[in-house]
Amino acid sequence: MNNLFIAASPTSPEVDFRFDERRLSLKGESYPENAAQFWGNIITALRQFLEADAEVAAITVNVALAYFNSSSTKMLFSLFSTLNDKAKAGTEIILNWYHDESDDTIFEFGQELKEDFADLVFQDQAVQS
Amino acid sequence: METNGIKRQWDDFYSYVERRDVIFYYVGYFSQSIIAAMADAVKLRVEHVGAVAQTRRKLFSSFIEIAQNIVHYSADSYRKEGDTAPAIRHGAVFISLTDERYYLHCANPVDAEVAGTLRAKLEHLRSLTMDEIKSEYKETLRSETPADSKGAGLGFLTMARDASAPLEFEFSPPTADGTSMFYLRATI
Numbered sequence: 001m002n003n004l005f006i007a008a009s010p011t012s013p014e015v016d017f018r019f020d021e022r023r024l025s026l027k028g029e030s031y032p033e034n035a036a037q038f039w040g041n042i043i044t045a046l047r048q049f050l051e052a053d054a055e056v057a058a059i060t061v062n063v064a065l066a067y068f069n070s071s072s073t074k075m076l077f078s079l080f081s082t083l084n085d086k087a088k089a090g091t092e093i094i095l096n097w098y099h100d101e102s103d104d105t106i107f108e109f110g111q112e113l114k115e116d117f118a119d120l121v122f123q124d125q126a127v128q129s
Numbered sequence: 130m131e132t133n134g135i136k137r138q139w140d141d142f143y144s145y146v147e148r149r150d151v152i153f154y155y156v157g158y159f160s161q162s163i164i165a166a167m168a169d170a171v172k173l174r175v176e177h178v179g180a181v182a183q184t185r186r187k188l189f190s191s192f193i194e195i196a197q198n199i200v201h202y203s204a205d206s207y208r209k210e211g212d213t214a215p216a217i218r219h220g221a222v223f224i225s226l227t228d229e230r231y232y233l234h235c236a237n238p239v240d241a242e243v244a245g246t247l248r249a250k251l252e253h254l255r256s257l258t259m260d261e262i263k264s265e266y267k268e269t270l271r272s273e274t275p276a277d278s279k280g281a282g283l284g285f286l287t288m289a290r291d292a293s294a295p296l297e298f299e300f301s302p303p304t305a306d307g308t309s310m311f312y313l314r315a316t317i
Contacts, residue, residue, distance in 0.1 A: 010165040031168075031193050033161040033200075067186070069193050070283035077270055102182050105190070105291075112267065129182065 001049045004042070013065055015042055019049045025062040030076075031069035039075030043082060050086045059083075059091060061120075064098035064127075065106070073109070080117050087119035094121045101126040149225060152178055156221035159199045163217070168193060171224070178226060187291040187317050188224070188231055194284045195222060195235045195313065202247075203237040204308050230293070231317040241307040244300055250285055251313075255295045262289045288315050 001019050008014040013028030024046075032038040061083060068076060080095070087093040097113070099106035107124070114122040146154070153174050155167060171192050175185050203218030220237030239247065257265065266286045289296055294316040301310040 010169075011161065031164075031197070067189065067193075069190070069197065070287040071197075073287075074270065074283060100182070103186060104183065105186065112270070116271070 001052060004045050006042075012038055017042075017046065017049075019053075022055070022057055022059045023062070024059065025064075027062075027064045029067040030065060030072040031067070032072070035069065035071035035075050039072060039079065043075070043079050046079065047082055050082065053086075053091070056091065059086075059093045060096070061093060062096045062098065066100070066103075077113075077116075080113050080120070084117035084119050087117075087121075092121060093119070094123065096123050096125050098125045098127055100129045102129060150227045151223050151225050153222075153224040155223070157219065158217040159196055159203070159220050160217040161200065164193070164196045164200070167196065175224075175231075180231065184231065184317060188233065191233050191288045191291050191315050191317060192222070192224070194288050195233060195315070198284060199235065199237045202239055202243050204240045204243070205238045233315045233317060234313070236310055236312045238308045239300075239311045241303060241309070244303075244309055244311065247298070247311060248300070251296055251298050254285055254289045257289070259290075262286065266290055292316055 003019050004015060004017040006012070006015040008028045009032075011029065012032045013026050013030050016025040016027070018024070030038075065076075083093050083095070095113070097106075097110040099110065107126070110122070110124055113120070114124075153171055157163075168189065172185070172189060175188050180188065199220035199222075200218050203220050205219035206217065218237065220235060222233070222235045225232045225234070254262065266283065269282050269286055272282075285296065292315045297314040297316075299312045301312075303309040
């Protein structure tokens with residue numbers, strides 16, 4: 001499975017999914033014109049990897065999104081749901097949730113993820129501004 | 130030095146803008162690239178006027194939701210012939226700062242059907258407490274996307290959650306073709 005890299009644009013984040021290293025990263029801001037399409041393609045690639053993946057080693061997911069609009073929020077929820085299914089099936093998945101220490105909105109969204117996707121090893125990572 | 134009225138014109142304009150506490154104003158077409166450029170300008174502007182980080186984030190978030198709403202729903206669209214790119218839509222937005230409160234205003238034309246949907250959504254949101262808004266937000270996040278929504282049905286909920294007062298709105302009486310102006314004001 002090829003790695004997936006999408007460079008950041010003014011309205012979309014950098015996507016750096018190194019499937020071979022079992023390390024997936026998202027960084028930047030997300031308010032693309034068509035969030036369903038942007039994130040839909042990423043989720044499809046992720047599903048393909050997870051379905052074919054037979055290794056037992058843990059997968060690390062690093063998310064450092066400084067802003068995401070409402071339609072991206074919905075798609076992110078679906079992305080984490082996909083990861084949670086894999087974790088439920090036995091693969092350890094560590095989610096590092098980075099946010100500015102004063103950003104309540106992103107912190108709270110992380111708490112929603114932690115609540116709904118209990119099979120992920122959720123690690124809140126507050127960053128000093 | 131002889132004057133040709135240019136400075137006078139600017140003075141009139143500036144004094145009006147100042148009297149109405151306007152810190153950012155745009156009227157014209159909205160497209161994704163225009164929104165991206167404005168987003169930068171809004172970020173810098175609210176930093177310049179000294180808003181605290183959390184207020185800046187809420188203003189930015191509401192601004193993006195409002196601007197993308199205009200792209201999705203404005204009845205006044207413009208498309209070059211043979212153009213396959215998405216239509217760009219007409220609207221207006223301004224941000225004002227009065228007594229340390231920020232107000233985000235937008236106006237765009239909508240057709241009768243959209244007006245009905247917007248009115249129902251906003252009236253419902255206005256009837257909710259902040260706790261109810263938060264729980265409806267959580268519910269919507271976990272539900273299927275409604276068919277009438279190009280976003281995720283979360284846009285107004287996101288704005289209502291970030292606002293410090295209920296969202297306010299108004300419609301102008303419809304014109305002959307059924308279009309009316311939709312005005313929205315969010316207090317941050």
